[in-house]
Amino acid sequence: MNFLRYTLFGEAICYLAKRKRDKDADELTRVESQISSYTRKSKENDVNQKEFIVTWNGENDPEHPQNWPVLVKSLITIQICLLTFSVYVGSAIFTPGEIEMMKVMHVGEVPITLGLTMFVVGYAVGPLILSPLSELPQVGRLRIYLATLFVFICLQIPTALGSSLGVLLPMRFLAGFFGSPALATGGATLADIWQPTLLPYLICIWSLGAVAGPVLGPLLGAAMVVAKDWRWQFWFLMILCAFSFIFLLFSMPETSESYLLYKRAKGLRESRGNPSYVTEGEVASRETKFSQLALETVWRPIHLSISEPIVLSLNIYIGLIYAILYLWFEAFPIVFQGVYHFTLIENGLTYMGIMVGVFIALVLFYIGLYKVTIPKYLASNGKVPPEEILKFQFAATVCFPICLFWFGWTGRASVHWMSPIASTVFYAMGTFIMFQTTFQYLASCYPKYVASVFAGNDLFRSGMAAAFPLFARAMFNNTGPSYAPVGWGCTILGVISCIMIPIPFVLYKMGTKLRTRSKFAAS
DSSP: OOGGGGBHHHHHHHHHTTOOOSOOHHHHHHHHTTOEEEEEEOTTTOOEEEEEEOOOSSTTOTTSGGGSOHHHHHHHHHHHHHHHHHHHHHHHTTGGGHHHHHHHHTOOHHHHHHHHHHHHHHHHHHHHHHHHHHTSTTTHHHHHHHHHHHHHHHHHHHHHHOOSHHHHHHHHHHHHHHHTHHHHHHHHHHHHHSOTTTHHHHHHHHHHHHHHHHHHHHHHHHHHHHHSOTHHHHHHHHHHHHHHHHHHHHHOBOOOHHHHHHHHHHHHHHHHTOTTEEOHHHHHHHHOOHHHHHIIIIIHHHHHHHHOHHHHHHHHHHHHHHHHHHHHHHHHIIIIIIISOOOHHHHHHTTHHHHHHHHHHHHHHHHHIIIIIHHHHHHTTTOOOGGGGGHHHHHHHHHHHHHHHHHHHHOSTTSOTHHHHHHHHHHHHHHHHHHHHHHHHHHHHOSTTHHHHHHHHHHHHHHHHHHHHHHHHHHHHHHSOTTSTTHHHHHHHHHHHHHHTHHHHHHHHHHHHHHHHOSSSOO
């Protein structure tokens, strides 16, 4: 299949050349043989009007995204990883230039830290509005990616040129808002093209892009600040995302099934001059009221996050883990620049310990999936309780307090700098496994409301991540002894992490009962 015709560039060429998008007569007949019809009553004239529902031409339809060549699907996966990395490097790339920005804008530490938190708040709110648009058959995912990425690129210009918080903070919020589809919808794109048995492996690879962005951000930002100045953090971000935009524009095909079927139905309508060819997505979208859409996109994620014990407990735990990642952006300079006198670039390199931990966790998680989880799933014909995946979390929960106590009390001049860096390996291992297993567990527990559950989780964890950097420096400066400046601050977080340890064990034991009592969960 010539998948390039489903890229936005390919569609534009076809439109300008006035080429027809439908197949020849034989193809139309073949497609039409797969069309089912139903009758609905017209509200306008109260007469029966027949509509034909356009579907796939069987399970092996070559135009179905899951039947595309492996090379094409691999290219799409690489593009989604690149897009996610390009956008989410923008969160932490901000931090190395904070000192210079404080001087230029004449503000203190807390106000300038808002530049980081506003970005995180932006991509917490963005999915509530932008993600539902990608499900519309007339829109699809690709247009959302490209439109929001283009706005994201443009927003870097006033951010780089501005010299006041009045410009910086709104631009950072909007950048996070328009950058959010990469992380919020990227998993859905992978689910469009990969079979369920392979999807967990590909989600893990995509997660590397989501982690690599914030981890490599301080290093890339430091390089820009040292080579040029703080403004070049945003110029670099603009250039990186512009490259991703061009890559997606020319080679990224649309993967949404509802959109591809919509294009097929549209071709039939144009070629036959008959408006009766529609898709299930078109019928569902026109029958959905605005009030129902608002309920599903805004209120339901919040309601599920508050009312469901499974969702609430895991949201709090994941929120804490995610917030600690952003707290590192304030703690690392205190330890490695303040105690060990590292340069700005050397401080950026210290985040590599997190990447090492992620790669170790990826290998261990792959082994667990291949040797235990998937064979058990296949042997039972998919009838494995969702709580089985929580066994991975039993060891992961111990990693967080170990890391925090280790990092807090070895970050002193009398201990080699490798020790606090090594501690972050455990944090990264625990984080990666917790995220992978939590999302798989929630998706299994709430298959009908998975979009709302994930949106609520994103809002919850991003809200906590936005708040933590604001009080991080004050907490460390006011609690830590001079010889271990982050010691007591990390101890407080370590104790909180210890309190969270029972959550996976309780859910493993009580999860089935909680799902049975819930009106939203699958029992």
